[in-house]
Amino acid sequence: MVKLHDLIRWCDQTLKSAEFKDYAPNGLQIEGKPEVKKILCAVTASQDAIEAAIAEQADVLLVHHGYFWKGEPYPITGMRGKRIKSLIQHDISLVGYHLPLDSHPELGNNAAIADILGLEQLEALDPSERHPIGNIGYLKQAMSPEAFKALLSEKLGFDTIHLPANPTEIRKVGFCTGGAQDYIHKAAAQDCDAYISGEVSERTFYEAKELGVHYYACGHHATERYGVQRLGQALAREFNLEYVYFELNNPI
The missing domain is CATH 3.40.1390.30 (NIF3 (NGG1p interacting factor 3)-like)
Incomplete structure (x- = not known):
C-alpha cells in the first residue's frame, strides 16, 4: 500500500510532467482514496474502463486519455458527468498522463x-x-x-x-x-x-x-495501449502494488 500523493509524486518526477505544455492536466485529475493498493490501467477513461475499475476494486484508474481537455465545456453534465460521478461515488482516483507518457524514453x-x-x-x-x-x-x-x-x-x-x-x-x-x-x-x-x-x-x-x-x-x-501498461507495471514494482490492464479494443 502506498499513499496516493506519493504515487503521483513518483509519476510526476519520473515522467517530468511539469516540463510539458499539454492539452489536458497531467497527474491527479480526480482524487479518491488517500491510500492505494490496486491500480487499473486503460488507454482512455471511458465508462467501460470505470466499470472495470469498480469491478476490480481498484483504488486508481490510470489512463493516457483522461478528462478536462482544452476547449471542453466547463459543466460536468451528461456523459462526462456520469463518468465523474461513478468515480467519485466509488472513491476511485483518476490519474492521466498524456504527452509525458508519449515521450518517456523507456515507459512511453x-x-x-x-x-x-x-x-x-x-x-x-x-x-x-x-x-x-x-x-x-x-x-x-x-x-x-x-x-x-x-x-x-x-x-x-x-x-x-x-x-x-x-x-x-x-x-x-x-x-x-x-x-x-x-x-x-x-x-x-x-x-x-x-x-x-x-x-x-x-x-x-x-x-x-x-x-x-x-x-x-x-x-x-x-x-497507445503500451505506455499505460509500462507505467502501471513500473508502479507495481516500485510500490509493491496490484496491477491490472483493461483492454477495450477500439478500432479507431
Missing part, C-alpha cells in the same frame, strides 16, 4: 513501438523539442513497403492503412503514436522513408504522395 508509447518493431538508433523526429514527442528509428534490414505494412499489422494487431509514396525500400522510419498524422511533414524534413502514426486524414493521402513518405495509419488506440 513511442519507446514501446520502437521495441515492438525492432527499430534502432533512435533520435528525435523534431530536434528542437526538449522532450521529443515523436522519434526516428532504423530497421535492421530494409523492407518493401508491402512487407512493412504486413509487419505493422501483425505486431500492432491492427489492419494498417498504407498510403503509398515513391521510395521502393523502407529503412528510416519516423513515428509518433495517436493522432499525429500531420507530423508527416517533420518526417519528410528528416528524409524518412516512412512515417507511422495512429490516425489518418483525407489530406494525408496527398501529403504522403507529394512529400515522398510512405504513411502507415496503425490505429490511435492500437499505438
